[in-house]
Amino acid sequence: MNTPRKFRIKSPCSTANIGPGFDVLGISLSLYLTMDVEILKEGKVFEMTYSGEGAKDVPLTPEHNLITKTALYVLSANGISQLPQPLRIHVDNPIPLGRGLGSSGAAVVGGVLLGNALGQLNLSRDRLLDYCLMIERHPDNVAAALMGGFVASYLRELDPSAMKGVPASESLLDIALSQQVPQPPIGIGHYVNLGWAKEIKCIAIVPQFEVATAKARAVLPTSYERKDVVFNFQRLAVLTTALSQSPPDPELIYNAMQDKIHQPYRKTLIPGLPEVLSNITYQKYDGLLGICLSGAGPTILALATKNFDKIAEAAIALFKQHGDFECIYKVLDVVTDGSTCVDL
Ligand SMILES: Nc1ncnc2c1ncn2[C@@H]1O[C@H](COP(=O)(O)OP(=O)(O)O)[C@@H](O)[C@H]1O
Numbered sequence: 579m580n581t582p583r584k585f586r587i588k589s590p591c592s593t594a595n596i597g598p599g600f601d602v603l604g605i606s607l608s609l610y611l612t613m614d615v616e617i618l619k620e621g622k623v624f625e626m627t628y629s630g631e632g633a634k635d636v637p638l639t640p641e642h643n644l645i646t647k648t649a650l651y652v653l654s655a656n657g658i659s660q661l662p663q664p665l666r667i668h669v670d671n672p673i674p675l676g677r678g679l680g681s682s683g684a685a686v687v688g689g690v691l692l693g694n695a696l697g698q699l700n701l702s703r704d705r706l707l708d709y710c711l712m713i714e715r716h717p718d719n720v721a722a723a724l725m726g727g728f729v730a731s732y733l734r735e736l737d738p739s740a741m742k743g744v745p746a747s748e749s750l751l752d753i754a755l756s757q758q759v760p761q762p763p764i765g766i767g768h769y770v771n772l773g774w775a776k777e778i779k780c781i782a783i784v785p786q787f788e789v790a791t792a793k794a795r796a797v798l799p800t801s802y803e804r805k806d807v808v809f810n811f812q813r814l815a816v817l818t819t820a821l822s823q824s825p826p827d828p829e830l831i832y833n834a835m836q837d838k839i840h841q842p843y844r845k846t847l848i849p850g851l852p853e854v855l856s857n858i859t860y861q862k863y864d865g866l867l868g869i870c871l872s873g874a875g876p877t878i879l880a881l882a883t884k885n886f887d888k889i890a891e892a893a894i895a896l897f898k899q900h901g902d903f904e905c906i907y908k909v910l911d912v913v914t915d916g917s918t919c920v921d922l
């Protein structure tokens with residue numbers, strides 16, 4: 579019989595890319611997916627409830643919900659074929675789905691922490707990242723959500739034998755979880771925490787429609803011209819240090835947040851994107867440091883030190899001229915604690 583236990587998992591939302599750092603940069607932000615978990619002595623075998631964003635659509639069966647599927651994968655890789663029973667999980671999720679704020683990253687990290695806690699596996703934080711990277715194959719969101727703060731990451735190139743069982747795309751969870759799956763190779767991803775000037779806040783301007791990340795990746799070319807790649811490299815290298823400097827330099831940051839690798843191709847999915855990015859400038863808005871697409875969009879990320887409402891309202895007014903959809907905005911802080919699992 580299980581020993582009754584109660585714990586809470588929290589995983590932050592994240593914004594990825596920050597302009598030129600496509601699939602490299604991520605920042606964890608002050609909006610958390612929270613999961614209250616109880617292993618009971620008696621009761622229903624499995625009960626999952628859910629409040630917040632996606633409450634109408636998110637499936638709540640263990641084999642279909644992204645969080646529990648991920649936990650089942652972690653357990654299966656460690657020789658445990660099912661969730662402990664009876665189990666009760668309540669998810670509260672304020673992170674809008676399919677908006678470019680890393681809702682799937684938070685769910686995957688939360689699911690890996692859930693599997694680790696349910697199986698009492700005591701995996702290290704670096705090992706937890708390996709599991710996350712078997713599911714979400716771009717490291718920017720999950721590295722930031724798991725580790726916290728402003729994070730740069732890369733995936734290690736593995737030799738073909740080590741790649742056995744590593745999914746080419748984000749499809750691992752489609753496999754039958756009833757079979758035991760192999761453990762991920764060790765050290766798939768590497769990351770560093772970058773400095774962040776504490777006066778910089780993140781404004782998320784969120785159009786109220788979804789763009790699935792998979793769809794926004796499918797519109798990208800498979801190869802690029804050298805000049806576009808060099809354009810991004812130059813800015814990426816400067817940006818990582820520029821965002822740590824106090825006081826921040828608006829001209830340096832604004833120009834370092836330009837991108838030629840993903841944003842130009844994603845404009846077809848987001849009406850008004852080029853207009854918002856080109857009209858909200860540091861010369862026009864005091865306090866603005868830079869503006870870009872958040873993750874795969876449609877959310878816009880503006881970095882600023884003041885005039886948050888004015889900047890957000892200007893972006894929303896521009897969106898209004900180009901499409902028939904509502905927008906909301908949130909002023910968020912960079913959070914450094916990452917994802918946590920605490921006994922209650
Ligand atoms: N809390 C959650 N519980 C279950 N599934 C989720 C949760 N959050 C996100 N998802 C899944 O991830 C999808 C969104 O992922 P994605 O397209 O990568 O967008 P983003 O990560 O930018 O929000 C949702 O449609 C849903 O299938």
Ligand SMILES: N[C@@H](CCOP(=O)(O)O)C(=O)O
Pocket residue numbers: 592594595600601602677678679680681682683716718719791794795840872873874875
């Ligand atoms: N680097 C990825 C980031 C996707 O972030 P999401 O929050 O939209 O899932 C990309 O740009 O595709």
